[in-house]
Structures are given as C-alpha cells and as structure tokens.
Amino acid sequence: MSTSGPLEDADLVQLLTPAGELREHPEYSPRIAHLDADALRGMYRDMVLVRAFDDEATSLQRQGELGLWAQSLGQEAAQVGSGRALAAQDYVFPSYREHGVAHTRGLDLVDILRLFRGVDQGGWDPEEHRFHLYTLVIGSHTLHATGYAMGLQRDGLVATGDRERDTAVVTYFGDGATSQGDVSEALVFAAVNNAPLVLFCQNNQWAISEPTTRQTRVPLARRGEGFGVPGVRVDGNDVLATYAVTAEALERARSGGGPTLVEAFTYRMGAHTTSDDPTRYRSTSDDEYWRQRDPIDRLRTYLQSAGELGADFVADLDAEVAAFGERIRTTVRAMQPPAPVSLFDHVYGTPHSTLDAERAWFTEYEASFVGEPPQGQVAPAPAGASAGEVAL
Amino acid sequence: MSAAEASGHRGTQRLTLSKAINAGLRRALETDPKVLLMGEDIGPLGGVFRVTDGLHKDFGPDRVVDTPLAESGIVGTAIGLALRGYRPVCEIQFDGFIFPAFDQITTQLAKMRYRSRGRLSLPVVIRVPYGGGIGAIEHHSESPEVLFAHTAGLRVVTPATPADAFVMIQQAIASPDPVMFFEPKGRYWDKGEVDLDTTITSGDTQAGAAALAEMDRAHVARTGTDLTIAAYGAGVATALRAAEAAAADGVSIEVVDLRSISPLDAPTLVASVRRTGRCVVVHEAPVFYGAGGEIAARVTEECFYHLQAPVLRVGGFHTPYPANKVEHDYLPGVDRVLDAVDRAMAF
Incomplete structure (x- = not known):
C-alpha cells in the first residue's frame, strides 16, 4: 500500500505539519486561535501521559499482570485533540482503544485496566465521566450513540442557543468497523433524525492484519455522503487539526445541524493487541515512515521552536510520568478477583427465580468445602494465566 | 419498581388480544412520559397487525416512531435512548425478522447491566409477533423464543389471553430489565374479558415490586x-x-x-x-x-x-x-x- 499518498491528500485538514510548523487553513485555523501556550502544553502533557500509560499497560501484559492490552500508541493526537474539543455535557461512546479520550474525560486510566486484567467487564461509572463503557464488538455502539443523541433531542438539549446546555454525542470507531452494518445503520438513523452526533473514525490503516483497502475503495470520510452525512478528513496525527475539526462538527451537532463523519487519518504504531504480531503482515518501512510522523514529536517540535517548552515544565512532566507509572503498577498488581459468588450479581434488576436458584446452589456448594479452600478462592493466580485472549 | 393501582372505573371490556396490547401500550404512554414506541410501520398505519392503531395520532411522531427498516438499528438506538432515560418499546414486525437485531439484543442489551456492575439499566421491551397457523409466507411464522431464554439478562414472556396481554405489556414496560415480549399472533383476534382498571406504573414501592414479580408467574x-x-x-x-x-x-x-x-x-x-x-x-x-x-x-x-x-x-x-x-x-x-x-x- 502507499504510505506517502494519503498525507498529501489535498482535502486532508492539517494545521501542524510533521515538521512541527503551523499551517494556515481558512476554515479551521480560527478554531484554534484561542489556544494559548498553556493549552498547547496541556495537550502535550495529555499525550505524554497517555503514551506512558499505554507503555506501562503493555509491559504489565508482558509480565502476566494483564490478560491482554489494546495499545493506543500513535493515536494520541486523534484522541486528545478530539477529546479536548468536547464540552463537559457532551457524551462519548468509545470503542476499546480510546484511552486518550478517556483521559480527557477525567477517567482514572488505571480503571480501564480492570477490564484487561479480567477482574471486571467495565471498570468505571459511565455517567460520572459521560464516557460509556468500552464496546468490543466493533461498531455496535455507534447505534447506542445515535439513540442517545435522539434522546438529547427529545430532552430539548439541542439548538437552544445556550452553550452550557446544548449537547452532542461523539462515537469512536475504527476503519475496520466501517464495514459493519451497524455503522451504516447508525449513519441512516443519525441522518434521518438529524441527530446531534459526531461519528469519529480513527482510520489507523489496520484492522488487525487487514489494511484499509480491504474495507473501502474511497477515503472513509466520503462514506457518509450517500447517507446525507457530511464528512471531513483530518490529519489524525495533528492534535490541533483534530481539535479544530471536532470542535466544528460538535458545534454543528449541538446547534441542530445534524451529524458529521470525521475521518482522522492516523497510524496504529503498535500491534492490534498484545496477542498480535504485525511483522507478519506489514513492513518495517511503513513503521519507520510513521515513526517520523509521531503525533507527540510534532507538537514538541513546535513548542520547542516557539520557546514554550521550558525546562521546568519538562522536568515536572517527567516526574509526573514516573509517579504515574509507579501508581499504575502498584494499583494493577493489587487488583484482586471479585468474590466468586459475585458472578451472579447484576444480571437482572429484579429477582429472577432461575438465576436465584443457581446462586443458592452455588453458595451451598461453596460452603460444603469444610476445612479446605473452596474452588475459586485459592490464592489468586496472575491474571494473565487465566484471563485468556479475546479477539478484538 | 412499579406500583399497581386501581385507577378510576374503566371496568371490564371484551377485547381481542391485539386490542388488549394496544390498550396496555396506550396506558403506558399516558402514564409515563419516558415511554416511547419504535418500529416499522407502527405510525399512521398502526403496525401491520394494527397493534399500535391510533397511538401515533394521539401521542405524536416523537413517541410513536416510524423507524428506518433496520432491526439492528431499532434495537441499537433503543439501547441509546434507554441510556438517556427513556423506556423504548420496539416492535419487530415478524418473528423471522428479529435476526438482524440478534447481536444487539444478546450481546449488548442483555449484558449492559452486568458489564456495568448494575450502574446501567436498560428498560427496553421488544415486542415480537410470533408463531404460525395464519397462512403466512416464509419468515412470518417462527417461534425463536428459546434463543432469547438461553441468554442471561433478558426476561422472556408471552401472554396467552387478552387479560394477560393488557397487564403483562405494562409489567414488561415497567420492568427495569430488558423484556422480550412474544405475542402469539395466531391469537391476536381471540377475544376475552380485560380488566382495564389495572395500571402498572414505574415507582419504587413494595406493591410495585410485587406487581412486577407477578409477570414471572405461571x-x-x-x-x-x-x-x-x-x-x-x-x-x-x-x-x-x-x-x-x-x-x-x-x-x-x-x-x-x-x-x-x-x-x-x-x-x-x-x-x-x-x-x-x-x-x-x-x-x-x-x-x-x-x-x-x-x-x-x-x-x-x-x-x-x-x-x-x-x-x-x-x-x-x-x-x-x-x-x-x-x-x-x-x-x-x-x-x-x-x-x-x-x-x-x-x-
């Protein structure tokens, strides 16, 4: 596949070049005019912390502390840029790699690791951060996002003119998910209902081992045209362009202008998950090409050349990264499996006699082991030993 | 939970099973502003079996929603609406058309409460006219109820009489759990006495819990x-x-x-x-x-x-x-x- 073509696409919105230089764009440059040096350093800090988290999680999987890990490596700009464009009241429906967006929503990223360690199937309170649980079946959640947006319309939270009140929904998915019928159905439902929705596709060019050419013959940003959903193609490794494009799409959604499809063109610098082996299907020259377009390097170069990356800031951030890493390792290793009988909890909201009978049987069975540790209550094995693999 | 209460003096009427469901849906729409109906042709047409007859006219297109012809989309957006606090009642036009929605029902709808450790609740009802004997063409006479009973997180109920249909559809809507509501379409035209004084509404009372539990009883x-x-x-x-x-x-x-x-x-x-x-x-x-x-x-x-x-x-x-x-x-x-x-x- 071509590695040089897409970034030269004339329609690709880019505000910060791979060399770290600002580029003028008549429509989108004004969208970042208010971002001062503090705001840019904030985005830089976000990306550095998210990458540190991703590195730690990868290491913890290699040490057997996590059953699996889905890396966000290389997609920090697409996630932090779009996440920082959100208003507090907006709602996010992520896929399973949106660690950077989670960070911008104020989640403690360590909570995400509960799912990957196998001690929980969620890990956080979606309402608290207005950030839904991860969805592993690709594309399914784009419909949930659409329905949620339809609910916002019914609640009178669109096009009121009150910036504190008008609300939008953003849903994240990948290039592979665009082939799922649910994504097309989400485009249909969002379009005919004029739902306040941003469909944010991170085209990281790889769906496990399949290149985007196995999913589409046209840029994915054009996928919305036939549905009546406008599309924008943005350099997903450019945090500023991603911010600007998302901010514009969100504003259109909140003001009653309907849905937008954003294609953030980026690159999955890591493996699909820790179970994957990209050396079997893609070249190291591709990796090298994209390493030179690293989203964090780009902003660092810009800030440095602008004299806005002081030694104190860098030192503080280094210390923050080190402390964060320590906290991740300590917290994850301390995560214990839930009590076995808790596997019966929260299946239903009201009593279900069949389930209740099974729980009663299990409780009695557990209690029947006198003087020996009941099954499932032996000292916890490393999570990696039992968590197994899931094909994401 | 919900509260069963005698409200007014509507008395008993002889209704067909389909009209009894219609009356139950109407009662739920009147009682709870968060209830909305979604499905194919359920608006001005009133559904292919006329179960939603008249509801679009009385409650409007935002509460009785004619959807695109996409079953996964119907259930998937119903999940989103439920996350926003609504109580969607989806009509799947025929039993054999439920399979495009099977993934959303079994993978998403059934598991959301469990995955969120009880933080998220999806009070979604999926109405499915099912069963045969009406001389229909293929895909219009099937009985897929066990596929859903085999899925933890769903409740699966089916009324046999107009009286039960009227009460059970209200119980299903009031339930905090997703409910698969299988309607024996071959009996849609069977008539029976229906006590219209029963209203099941959402609420946190002991009487409400008891009224919901009654849905589970043989x-x-x-x-x-x-x-x-x-x-x-x-x-x-x-x-x-x-x-x-x-x-x-x-x-x-x-x-x-x-x-x-x-x-x-x-x-x-x-x-x-x-x-x-x-x-x-x-x-x-x-x-x-x-x-x-x-x-x-x-x-x-x-x-x-x-x-x-x-x-x-x-x-x-x-x-x-x-x-x-x-x-x-x-x-x-x-x-x-x-x-x-x-x-x-x-x-």
Missing part, C-alpha cells in the same frame, strides 16, 4: 387430576381444547400457562405435576433443544418419585418452518397433543 388455566399440560402463548388454547376433548374420554387434564419462559416458574409447574403424576409440554417451536427439553429435565429432577410416565414433548419438527399449506402438519394441534396424552396415560 397460572393454572384449568385444573385437573390425571395429567398436566405445560404450554405458553398460542399453545395454551390448543392445550385447553385438548383438555376439553380428553375430559369427554374421562381423562382429567390440568393446563399450566407458563406465561414466562425466563424466568421459568418451576414451583407452580412442579406442584401441578406432583399432583397429576404426568406431564406433556406443548410449544410451536421445534422440540429439539426447545423449551420442552429444559422443562422436562426440571420436572424429572423435581418430580421423579411422582411421575407415572416420562415427560413428553409436542412441538415443531427439526425442519425450517414449512410452506403454509402444510403448516398444520408441522404445528402441534389438538390431535397431536391428545396423541401424547394417550401415550402418557398408557404408561
């Missing part, structure tokens, strides 16, 4: 002493007719209308079989891996020393639903039920 539809027929949905009327015919031959049959398939009200059924000593299970769905297998296993485990005969099953065959000119050879009619009764009595 009912003894006819008492008898020699044999129990366990049936649900359209099978209940067949079982009652078979019981009538058997009575003429001196065999006293008790008919248990299960009403709920998940959960299964095993105690009511077990108590009946312990009294009668024999059990025949009737459903239109294929016998092979069907509800009857589960019921037979449970009855055998709990009534072993009371049984005079093995538990027998009468239902569809291990074939696709056949062309309608031979559907009555496929469906468990009165004669096939009586054949099973004879075999059980001969032990």
Whole structure:
C-alpha cells in the first residue's frame, strides 16, 4: 500500500505539519486561535501521559499482570485533540482503544485496566465521566450513540442557543468497523433524525492484519455522503487539526445541524493487541515512515521552536510520568478477583427465580468445602494465566 | 419498581388480544412520559397487525416512531435512548425478522447491566409477533423464543389471553430489565374479558415490586387430576381444547400457562405435576433443544418419585418452518397433543 499518498491528500485538514510548523487553513485555523501556550502544553502533557500509560499497560501484559492490552500508541493526537474539543455535557461512546479520550474525560486510566486484567467487564461509572463503557464488538455502539443523541433531542438539549446546555454525542470507531452494518445503520438513523452526533473514525490503516483497502475503495470520510452525512478528513496525527475539526462538527451537532463523519487519518504504531504480531503482515518501512510522523514529536517540535517548552515544565512532566507509572503498577498488581459468588450479581434488576436458584446452589456448594479452600478462592493466580485472549 | 393501582372505573371490556396490547401500550404512554414506541410501520398505519392503531395520532411522531427498516438499528438506538432515560418499546414486525437485531439484543442489551456492575439499566421491551397457523409466507411464522431464554439478562414472556396481554405489556414496560415480549399472533383476534382498571406504573414501592414479580408467574388455566399440560402463548388454547376433548374420554387434564419462559416458574409447574403424576409440554417451536427439553429435565429432577410416565414433548419438527399449506402438519394441534396424552396415560 502507499504510505506517502494519503498525507498529501489535498482535502486532508492539517494545521501542524510533521515538521512541527503551523499551517494556515481558512476554515479551521480560527478554531484554534484561542489556544494559548498553556493549552498547547496541556495537550502535550495529555499525550505524554497517555503514551506512558499505554507503555506501562503493555509491559504489565508482558509480565502476566494483564490478560491482554489494546495499545493506543500513535493515536494520541486523534484522541486528545478530539477529546479536548468536547464540552463537559457532551457524551462519548468509545470503542476499546480510546484511552486518550478517556483521559480527557477525567477517567482514572488505571480503571480501564480492570477490564484487561479480567477482574471486571467495565471498570468505571459511565455517567460520572459521560464516557460509556468500552464496546468490543466493533461498531455496535455507534447505534447506542445515535439513540442517545435522539434522546438529547427529545430532552430539548439541542439548538437552544445556550452553550452550557446544548449537547452532542461523539462515537469512536475504527476503519475496520466501517464495514459493519451497524455503522451504516447508525449513519441512516443519525441522518434521518438529524441527530446531534459526531461519528469519529480513527482510520489507523489496520484492522488487525487487514489494511484499509480491504474495507473501502474511497477515503472513509466520503462514506457518509450517500447517507446525507457530511464528512471531513483530518490529519489524525495533528492534535490541533483534530481539535479544530471536532470542535466544528460538535458545534454543528449541538446547534441542530445534524451529524458529521470525521475521518482522522492516523497510524496504529503498535500491534492490534498484545496477542498480535504485525511483522507478519506489514513492513518495517511503513513503521519507520510513521515513526517520523509521531503525533507527540510534532507538537514538541513546535513548542520547542516557539520557546514554550521550558525546562521546568519538562522536568515536572517527567516526574509526573514516573509517579504515574509507579501508581499504575502498584494499583494493577493489587487488583484482586471479585468474590466468586459475585458472578451472579447484576444480571437482572429484579429477582429472577432461575438465576436465584443457581446462586443458592452455588453458595451451598461453596460452603460444603469444610476445612479446605473452596474452588475459586485459592490464592489468586496472575491474571494473565487465566484471563485468556479475546479477539478484538 | 412499579406500583399497581386501581385507577378510576374503566371496568371490564371484551377485547381481542391485539386490542388488549394496544390498550396496555396506550396506558403506558399516558402514564409515563419516558415511554416511547419504535418500529416499522407502527405510525399512521398502526403496525401491520394494527397493534399500535391510533397511538401515533394521539401521542405524536416523537413517541410513536416510524423507524428506518433496520432491526439492528431499532434495537441499537433503543439501547441509546434507554441510556438517556427513556423506556423504548420496539416492535419487530415478524418473528423471522428479529435476526438482524440478534447481536444487539444478546450481546449488548442483555449484558449492559452486568458489564456495568448494575450502574446501567436498560428498560427496553421488544415486542415480537410470533408463531404460525395464519397462512403466512416464509419468515412470518417462527417461534425463536428459546434463543432469547438461553441468554442471561433478558426476561422472556408471552401472554396467552387478552387479560394477560393488557397487564403483562405494562409489567414488561415497567420492568427495569430488558423484556422480550412474544405475542402469539395466531391469537391476536381471540377475544376475552380485560380488566382495564389495572395500571402498572414505574415507582419504587413494595406493591410495585410485587406487581412486577407477578409477570414471572405461571397460572393454572384449568385444573385437573390425571395429567398436566405445560404450554405458553398460542399453545395454551390448543392445550385447553385438548383438555376439553380428553375430559369427554374421562381423562382429567390440568393446563399450566407458563406465561414466562425466563424466568421459568418451576414451583407452580412442579406442584401441578406432583399432583397429576404426568406431564406433556406443548410449544410451536421445534422440540429439539426447545423449551420442552429444559422443562422436562426440571420436572424429572423435581418430580421423579411422582411421575407415572416420562415427560413428553409436542412441538415443531427439526425442519425450517414449512410452506403454509402444510403448516398444520408441522404445528402441534389438538390431535397431536391428545396423541401424547394417550401415550402418557398408557404408561
């Protein structure tokens, strides 16, 4: 596949070049005019912390502390840029790699690791951060996002003119998910209902081992045209362009202008998950090409050349990264499996006699082991030993 | 939870099963502003079976929503609406059209509460006209209820009478759990007395919890002493007719209308079989891996020393639903039920 073509696409919105230089764009440059040096350093800090988290999680999987890990490596700009464009009241429906967006929503990223360690199937309170649980079946959640947006319309939270009140929904998915019928159905439902929705596709060019050419013959940003959903193609490794494009799409959604499809063109610098082996299907020259377009390097170069990356800031951030890493390792290793009988909890909201009978049987069975540790209550094995693999 | 309350003096009316559901939907729409209906052709047309007749006119297009023709989209957006605090009631036009939504129902709808450790609740009802016997073309006569009963997190219920239909649709809507509401379409035109004074509303009262729990209960539809027929949905009327015919031959049959398939009200059924000593299970769905297998296993485990005969099953065959000119050879009619009764009595 071509590695040089897409970034030269004339329609690709880019505000910060791979060399770290600002580029003028008549429509989108004004969208970042208010971002001062503090705001840019904030985005830089976000990306550095998210990458540190991703590195730690990868290491913890290699040490057997996590059953699996889905890396966000290389997609920090697409996630932090779009996440920082959100208003507090907006709602996010992520896929399973949106660690950077989670960070911008104020989640403690360590909570995400509960799912990957196998001690929980969620890990956080979606309402608290207005950030839904991860969805592993690709594309399914784009419909949930659409329905949620339809609910916002019914609640009178669109096009009121009150910036504190008008609300939008953003849903994240990948290039592979665009082939799922649910994504097309989400485009249909969002379009005919004029739902306040941003469909944010991170085209990281790889769906496990399949290149985007196995999913589409046209840029994915054009996928919305036939549905009546406008599309924008943005350099997903450019945090500023991603911010600007998302901010514009969100504003259109909140003001009653309907849905937008954003294609953030980026690159999955890591493996699909820790179970994957990209050396079997893609070249190291591709990796090298994209390493030179690293989203964090780009902003660092810009800030440095602008004299806005002081030694104190860098030192503080280094210390923050080190402390964060320590906290991740300590917290994850301390995560214990839930009590076995808790596997019966929260299946239903009201009593279900069949389930209740099974729980009663299990409780009695557990209690029947006198003087020996009941099954499932032996000292916890490393999570990696039992968590197994899931094909994401 | 919900509160059952006598409200006003609407009294009792003789309604068809479809009109009873219509009345139940209307009551829910009147009572709870968060209730909304979604589906294909449910608006001005009133649904292909007219179950939502008149509701679009009275409650408007935002609450009685004609959706795009995409079942996964219907259920998927209903999940999103429920996350936003709504109580969507989805109509799947026919049983055989539910499969495009199967993933959303089993993978997403059923598991959201569990995955979120109880933080998220999806009070979604999925109405499915099901079953055969109406001379329909293929994909319009199937009985897929067990596929959903096999999925934890869903409740699966099916009314057999207009009276139950009116109350159970309200209970399903008031339930905090996703409910698969299977409507025996072959009985849509059957009439019965409906007590319109029952209103089930959302609320956190003890009475409300009790009213919801009632949805899970099996009912003894006819008492008898020699044999129990366990049936649900359209099978209940067949079982009652078979019981009538058997009575003429001196065999006293008790008919248990299960009403709920998940959960299964095993105690009511077990108590009946312990009294009668024999059990025949009737459903239109294929016998092979069907509800009857589960019921037979449970009855055998709990009534072993009371049984005079093995538990027998009468239902569809291990074939696709056949062309309608031979559907009555496929469906468990009165004669096939009586054949099973004879075999059980001969032990």
